[in-house]
Each structure stands twice: as structure tokens, then as C-alpha cells.
Amino acid sequence: MPKVGMEPIRRQQLIQATMAAIDEVGLADATVARIARHAGVSAGIISHYFGGKDGLLEATMRQILTDLGDAVAARRRALANGSPRAHLGAIIDGNFDHSQVTGPVAKTWLAFWASSMHTPRLARLQRVNDRRLYANLSHQFRRLMPREEARHAARGLAAMIDGLWLRGALTPEGLAADRARRLAHDYLDQLLAAYEPLSES
Amino acid sequence: MPKVGMEPIRRQQLIQATMAAIDEVGLADATVARIARHAGVSAGIISHYFGGKDGLLEATMRQILTDLGDAVAARRRALANGSPRAHLGAIIDGNFDHSQVTGPVAKTWLAFWASSMHTPRLARLQRVNDRRLYANLSHQFRRLMPREEARHAARGLAAMIDGLWLRGALTPEGLAADRARRLAHDYLDQLLAAYEPLSES
DNA sequence: TTTTATTGATTGAACGTTCAATAAAAAAAT
DNA sequence: ATTTTTTTATTGAACGTTCAATCAATAAAA
Numbered sequence: 001m002p003k004v005g006m007e008p009i010r011r012q013q014l015i016q017a018t019m020a021a022i023d024e025v026g027l028a029d030a031t032v033a034r035i036a037r038h039a040g041v042s043a044g045i046i047s048h049y050f051g052g053k054d055g056l057l058e059a060t061m062r063q064i065l066t067d068l069g070d071a072v073a074a075r076r077r078a079l080a081n082g083s084p085r086a087h088l089g090a091i092i093d094g095n096f097d098h099s100q101v102t103g104p105v106a107k108t109w110l111a112f113w114a115s116s117m118h119t120p121r122l123a124r125l126q127r128v129n130d131r132r133l134y135a136n137l138s139h140q141f142r143r144l145m146p147r148e149e150a151r152h153a154a155r156g157l158a159a160m161i162d163g164l165w166l167r168g169a170l171t172p173e174g175l176a177a178d179r180a181r182r183l184a185h186d187y188l189d190q191l192l193a194a195y196e197p198l199s200e201s
Numbered sequence: 202m203p204k205v206g207m208e209p210i211r212r213q214q215l216i217q218a219t220m221a222a223i224d225e226v227g228l229a230d231a232t233v234a235r236i237a238r239h240a241g242v243s244a245g246i247i248s249h250y251f252g253g254k255d256g257l258l259e260a261t262m263r264q265i266l267t268d269l270g271d272a273v274a275a276r277r278r279a280l281a282n283g284s285p286r287a288h289l290g291a292i293i294d295g296n297f298d299h300s301q302v303t304g305p306v307a308k309t310w311l312a313f314w315a316s317s318m319h320t321p322r323l324a325r326l327q328r329v330n331d332r333r334l335y336a337n338l339s340h341q342f343r344r345l346m347p348r349e350e351a352r353h354a355a356r357g358l359a360a361m362i363d364g365l366w367l368r369g370a371l372t373p374e375g376l377a378a379d380r381a382r383r384l385a386h387d388y389l390d391q392l393l394a395a396y397e398p399l400s401e402s
Numbered sequence: 403t404t405t406t407a408t409t410g411a412t413t414g415a416a417c418g419t420t421c422a423a424t425a426a427a428a429a430a431a432t
Numbered sequence: 433a434t435t436t437t438t439t440t441a442t443t444g445a446a447c448g449t450t451c452a453a454t455c456a457a458t459a460a461a462a
Contacts, residue, residue: 163364
């Protein structure tokens with residue numbers, strides 16, 4: 001049933017189908033046939049729109065990273081000129097909300113994470129995202145503390161976010177997103193405690 | 202060159218070769234031919250000693266978990282009746298020392314982590330290890346604080362350890378093990394600060 | 403009638419497993 | 433001390449399967 005202008009529709013369908021397939025059977029068993037079946041199209045269409053399976057996988061990872069960036073950016077935009085703590089909190093929340101921490105997106109994300117260790121193109125995407133998070137955190141901490149301590153705090157909070165993410169993706173029901181957010185916020189409070197003597201309990 | 206008693210030697214060789222292959226090209230491209238080449242034996246031997254590729258992969262993951270458990274246990278044994286803080290510190294150090302956080306072991310570990318999402322046998326191993334870490338942490342925190350807060354702290358520290366591990370395995374040169382240890386210890390200090398007013402700076 | 407979109411059988415490459423053949427070591431026999 | 437037999441360890445070519453990619457055929461829309 002060919003209509004004109006199918007390209008963006010098919011691309012979106014296939015990216016969603018890729019996440020669904022990876023969620024279902026893992027990256028290793030997410031064959032083009034299975035992905036195509038999820039999307040309700042034939043296998044050949046993947047090569048047509050993405051040049052091959054690798055192209056589809058890269059587009060899928062890119063989509064996830066874009067969504068993640070948007071989720072963070074949207075929350076920060078709502079703050080305008082907020083305090084460093086508010087911005088850091090928004091970064092945390094953006095990282096945990098973005099299309100749910102559990103479910104297909106999270107599993108796909110973790111699968112790509114592992115895969116990026118040996119796939120240069122995915123490694124590049126992963127690295128860009130990683131740097132963005134670190135730079136954002138580091139910049140906000142810098143408004144409250146010396147450079148080296150800001151970097152230290154940024155590294156710590158980035159690790160905490162990743163760790164909570166990992167556990168969220170891995171445990172059966174997923175570490176409840178609420179609980180993960182609270183742990184990250186508590187950690188942030190502790191990191192800021194020495195530099196914000198105003199808000200003592 | 203058949204000698205008697207080769208079985209334990211070959212098993213060890215093949216497990217090491219599996220990690221080397223995964224470190225080199227990733228789990229997806231770690232074929233039996235490549236693993237066998239690393240060990241300097243033929244491909245057929247893998248089925249002979251492990252029943253098949255799956256058996257070898259499971260044995261490799263089991264070995265990593267055993268080593269990790271041993272590294273933690275050894276440090277804690279040296280403490281005998283140490284303070285909760287000392288035990289928690291030992292758990293952190295054990296998790297970061299164990300055959301280096303970077304290198305083949307860490308990459309293999311992360312690959313299995315991702316893989317365990319869709320491989321029940323690996324998921325079981327991963328789960329046992331996870332529970333052990335949480336139980337150990339939780340028990341030590343419990344000596345200093347109420348139950349719910351102890352659990353909260355244990356979840357936080359476990360996530361922090363995992364996050365640092367993940368970043369260590371992923372970044373090019375690996376997040377320096379020293380730096381990761383320091384971040385984990387700093388976090389531990391903060392978690393304990395409210396319950397150990399003795400050691401103020 | 404031309405263009406755009408899609409199919410699905412086919413192809414070739416890659417993989418894990420199997421198993422008959424082989425060879426070294428150990429045991430038994432001379 | 434040799435030689436023969438048995439046991440243990442290992443090989444690697446062959447087999448069957450699975451997969452991604454291709455492309456001629458097809459069909460709807462323009």
C-alpha cells in the first residue's frame with residue numbers, strides 16, 4: 001500500500017520496533033526479521049531506509065540520546081535563572097523521567113552501552129552524551145565551589161546516576177524510579193551541604 | 202600432546218581466553234574459533250569440556266563472581282571484629298581491586314551484565330551476587346542506624362559502586378581505580394556522618 | 403504511464419556442534 | 433627393557449542452521 005511520504009513514518013516505526021525487539025529478546029537475538037515483524041513490514045525495508053541493520057541500530061541509539069537530552073533541556077528551560085541546586089535537580093529528574101527508566105528504552109540503552117565498547121560509531125555517540133552530562137553537572141557545581149571540587153562532585157553524581165540507571169534497567173521490576181530519584185537527590189544534598197549553610201534542617 | 206589431568210588446566214585456559222576474546226572484540230564477536238585460538242587449542246575442545254559455548258560463558262561469569270567474592274571476603278577477614286565503617290570500606294575496596302576494575306575482567310563483567318537481561322542462567326548468577334552485596338552493606342549499616350535508613354544507605358552505596366564500575370569499564374583508560382575508590386569512600390563518609398559525630402575534621 | 407514503496411525468495415557468509423581420525427601417554431605384556 | 437595394548441586428549445573438516453543483504457517482481461499512487 002505505497003503512499004508518498006512514508007519515509008519518516010517507517011523510520012519511526014522501525015526504531016520503535018527495534019526497542020521492542022531488544023526489550024523482548026535482547027540485542028543478540030534482535031534479528032532484522034524480528035524487528036520487521038514488530039513493525040509489521042518486511043525485512044528488506046530495513047536496508048532500504050537505513051542502509052542495513054547497523055544503520056538502524058545507530059539511528060535507534062541516536063533517538064534515545066536525543067530524547068534524553070530533550071527531557072533534561074525541557075526541565076532546565078522551565079527554571080530560567082534558577083539556583084545551581086535547582087538546575088542539578090532538574091538534570092537528575094530529566095535523567096530519570098525520560099521515557100521511563102524501566103521498560104524497553106532502558107534495556108535498549110543498557111544493551112547499547114555494552115555494545116559501544118566495541119563499536120566505534122556507538123562509542124562516539126555514547127561519549128558525546130557522557131561529556132554533556134559531565135559538563136552540565138560540572139558547570140553548576142562550579143557556581144558553588146572551587147574547580148577541582150566541582151569536578152569531583154560532578155564525577156560522583158554522574159556515577160550515581162548511571163548506577164541507579166543500571167539497577168533500574170536490570171532488576172526484575174526495576175528499582176522504583178521514585179526511590180532512585182530520591183537517592184540521587186539525597187546524594188546531591190550531601191554534596192552541597194558544605195557549601196550551602198543556609199538550608200540547614 | 203595429551204597428558205593425563207589436563208581438564209583443570211584446559212578449563213582455566215579457556216576461561217581466560219574467553220575474557221581475552223570479549224575484551225578484544227566484545228561478546229557478540231567472541232566466537233568459539235576465536236576463543237580457541239586465544240587458548241591455543243582447537244574449537245572442538247570447548248564442547249568437550251564445557252558441553253558447548255553456553256557452558257563456557259556461564260563458567261566464565263561464575264569465575265568472575267567467585268573472584269569478586271573472594272576479594273571482598275579476604276579483606277573483611279583481615280578485619281576480624283572491625284567497626285562497621287571498616288567493614289564497609291573493605292567491601293568498597295574489594296569491589297574495586299578485584300583483578301583490576303579496568304581491563305578484560307571489567308569488560309567481560311559488563312558484557313555479561315547486559316546479557317543477563319535475557320539469559321536466565323546468567324540472570325540467576327547476577328542476582329545472587331547482587332543480593333550478597335546488598336545484604337553485606339545493609340547488615341553493616343544496620344549496626345549504626347535504624348533498619349529503613351540502613352537499607353536506604355545500602356541501596357545508595359550499591360548504586361554508587363555499580364556506577365563507578367560501569368564508568369571504569371567504559372571510559373577509554375578507565376576511570377582511575379584510585380579516584381573511583383575515593384569517590385565511594387567519600388560517599389560512605391557522608392552516609393555515616395550523621396551517625397558518627399566523633400570523627401569530625 | 404511513470405514514480406514510489408514494498409515484498410520475500412534467494413544467496414553467500416559465518417557460526418556452533420559433531421565425530422571419525424589421530425597421536426601421545428600410560429599400562430600391560432613380553 | 434622393549435614392545436604391544438589401552439586409555440586419554442585433541443584435532444579439524446563436514447554438516448546443518450541462521451542471518452543480513454540483495455534484487456527482480458509487484459502493486460498502489462501520482
